[in-house]
Amino acid sequence: MLTNQKSLFNLPESITYLNGAYMSPQLKSVEKAGHDAVSKQGFPHKIGVDDFFNGPEMLKKAFAELIDVPDFNNTAIIPSASYGLANAANNVKLEPGDEIIIVDAQFPSNVYAWQKVAAQKKATIKVIATPKNLTGKGKAWNKNILDAINKKTAVVSLGPIHWADGTIFDLRAIREKSKLYNAALIIDGSQFIGAAPFSVKEIKPDAVISVGYKWLMGPYGLGMAYYSDDFNDGEPLENNWINRYKSEDFTQLVNYNPGYQPKAGRYNMGECSNFILVPMLTESIRQLLKWQPENFQNYCNSISKKGISNLQELGCSIEDDDFRSKHLFGVYLPKHIDLQNLKTKFQQESIHVSYRGDAIRVSPSVYNSEADFEKFVSCFKNK
Known part of the structure; x- marks a missing residue:
């Protein structure tokens, strides 16, 4: 208790x-982790090659445990929700005429990415309106979402709750219905993960995105993402050096490698080793795991x-x-x-x-x- x-x-x-x-x-513990990290950067000669990789690995393992991901390699370090959602939107399969389902008054970062890709692929965005009657709104809204999923649906993108008023969306039922039509389920967990139980094993979403500074209780400017194995061959937003295969070997960096780090490693942001923010977010997630x-x-x-x-x-x-x-x-x-x-x-x-x-x-x-x-x-x- x-x-x-x-x-x-x-x-x-x-x-x-x-x-x-x-x-x-x-x-206080996160603040201390940040202060310690700032102090450490005053001595760059003490920052070794392993520091570029050990910190991110510890963070990814902590996040994987928090959201019940079997393999931490399916997680990625991102700078923002919009970045993580753009990675997902750019790599889902869309054909002309396909529909992308979102909910009314969804947070902008989980709208703009879909508007852009819908325009590129000639897909349609279907917005499920907020029920006008406040009494029984949640039940009616969930029914309307489920009823909207059909053979045209290629993507359903929403949060576990609505960011404005906490209305719960039944992700298990939505996942079950979307699976019938092979539609991707993309989840913006920024207003949920950390404060409430969430299991990738149970829900089986295609992607989960979360900022770090809300319910993960970490710093501003860093977040986390999960991408299923369906994204293993996707195209990341960046072409940075650290998400490339065997980038741990600094002596071989000029032997440019076309391959990527395993699984979601390709979606890591540039400078994902951030020596200040990574220890802070790791510490906050560890505290959430204790609670x-x-x-x-x-x-x-x-x-x-x-x-x-x-x-x-x-x-x-x-x-x-x-x-x-x-x-x-x-x-x-x-x-x-x-x-x-x-x-x-x-x-x-x-x-x-x-x-x-x-x-x-x-x-x-x-x-x-x-x-x-x-x-x-x-x-x-x-x-």
């Missing part, structure tokens, strides 16, 4: 940070359920438990509560949340408590 972990962070006591989906605060994502979800549920019930009593709309993540959810206001007044109250009380679409996006973490939600809910009263 996970307990409050705020002591492991440097968050000021004066603020209530319910905004992990925007950016995670830095763990375990299931415990993370349970903790967020335990501290928020009373507050959610109180908000619903005040007339706010929040997705049903079965179709709502516990670390990220949207609060939709009734007409009698004014959003601008509420924002002013949050500012006065030093409460940090986000606003996405029509929802107040609330994203608690292991550094929050039930008292944080009591303070949050109190701002809604007498408005």
